[in-house]
Every structure is written in structure tokens, then in C-alpha cells.
Amino acid sequence: MGLVETLGRIPKILEANINALLDKCEDPAKMIDQLLVDYKRDLVDVKRDTAAVMADVKVAEKRLQECDEDIARKQKAAENALKSGNEADARTLLAAKQSLEETRASLLQNLSVAQKNADLMREGYNKLVRNIEELEQRKDAAKAKISMAKAQEQINQTVAKAGSTVNMDAFNKYEQKAERILAEANASAELDSEVQSVSNLTEKYTNSANSASVDEELAALKAKLGMQ
Numbered sequence: 001m002g003l004v005e006t007l008g009r010i011p012k013i014l015e016a017n018i019n020a021l022l023d024k025c026e027d028p029a030k031m032i033d034q035l036l037v038d039y040k041r042d043l044v045d046v047k048r049d050t051a052a053v054m055a056d057v058k059v060a061e062k063r064l065q066e067c068d069e070d071i072a073r074k075q076k077a078a079e080n081a082l083k084s085g086n087e088a089d090a091r092t093l094l095a096a097k098q099s100l101e102e103t104r105a106s107l108l109q110n111l112s113v114a115q116k117n118a119d120l121m122r123e124g125y126n127k128l129v130r131n132i133e134e135l136e137q138r139k140d141a142a143k144a145k146i147s148m149a150k151a152q153e154q155i156n157q158t159v160a161k162a163g164s165t166v167n168m169d170a171f172n173k174y175e176q177k178a179e180r181i182l183a184e185a186n187a188s189a190e191l192d193s194e195v196q197s198v199s200n201l202t203e204k205y206t207n208s209a210n211s212a213s214v215d216e217e218l219a220a221l222k223a224k225l226g227m228q
Contacts (some may be wrong), residue, residue: 006049010124013042018131032139036132043128050121057118060111067104071097 018035025031074097081089 006045006121006124010046010120013046013124013127013131018134028145029139032135036135036139039128039132039135043125043132046121046125046128050118050125053114053118053121056114057111060107060114064104064107064111067100067107071100071104074100 022028022031074093078090078093078097081087081093
């Protein structure tokens, strides 16, 4: 990036609003990374060109100072020549002084432009440095915030998905089916109970009949033995 391009970039740097840029993007952490890359790249160019313009200011100041000193010398020499009675020499020296004064006007204008550019470049450089420092400070915080937001979003999606998978109609059908199975099981148990009752009755009366036969036989035995 040349000086002209850098000077054209400075207003954009000065107008840049980090908060506004981050508010507009969907992924602030990614935007911060990209801004840091851009700003650090620009910082190298701006620093180099700022130093060059500041050097131009020093050179312009020195040339203006030298011109002023030369004008003063020409003025002094013209005075001395006139005092010595050499009017022609005095005239030549004054003409040279006037030419230097015209040159001085150009040198002063050059110094003004160089100083203005240097001030603008320095302001842009300082703004870039502050932007980089701010982004570095917000980088980790932004990434942590984004990670938490994504995690929360994933949790919300999981909960929503889990809720949407609950089909109440299907649940009611399963519940009714379970009730049916339970009712059938209870009915089966009741039938088993009835069958068991008939069996018990059969055994009861069978055993009673056997008991009656024993009693009769015992009574007959007692009668035989004369024990009645």
C-alpha cells in the first residue's frame, strides 16, 4: 500500500465503529478474528507511511530553516554592500533574496501539507492501535459468549425435539393396550381360580366319601369285637 492509498484508507479507519460492526454480524467471534487480521495488516502499512510522512516534515522544516537563514544572509550582505557603496551588488543580493522568499513560500506550503498528512497518519495509526487492543481484549470474551450461546441453542433444540417426539395419540393407544392386557390377565387369573375351586370341591367330597367308608368299617369292627 502506497502513501496515497494509505491516506485514502485512514478516513475509513477513523470512522470504523467496532461495536456497530460486531452488532451487524451473525458470528462476532469470527468477525473479531477477521478484523484483527485486517487491522494488523493495515497497521504495518500505516506505521511505515506515517514514519515516512513524519520524516518529510523534518526535511521540510530543515529546508525552510535553511531558506530563512539564506534569506537573512542575503539581506545582511545587501546591507553591507550598500554600506560599502556597491549599489549594484546590493541590488543583485536583494534580487536573490526575493527569489529565496518565493522559494520559501513553496517550502512553507510543502511543510504545511506534510504536517497535515503526518497528523492524519498519526491519528489513524493511534486509532488502529486502540482498535487492535480493544479487539484483543474482547476476543476471548466474545468467543466464550458465542460458545455458551451455541450450547444453549443446542440444548433448546434437543429439548424441543424431545418434546415433539411425544405422540399423545400413540401414548393413549399404548395405555389402552396395557389396560387391556391387565384386564385379560385378571380374567385369566379369575378363571384359574374357578378351576381350582372345582378341583378343591372334588377333592373335598372325594375325601369325605373315603372318610365315611372308614367310619363304617370302624363301626363294624367294634361291633364284631363287642366294643359298642
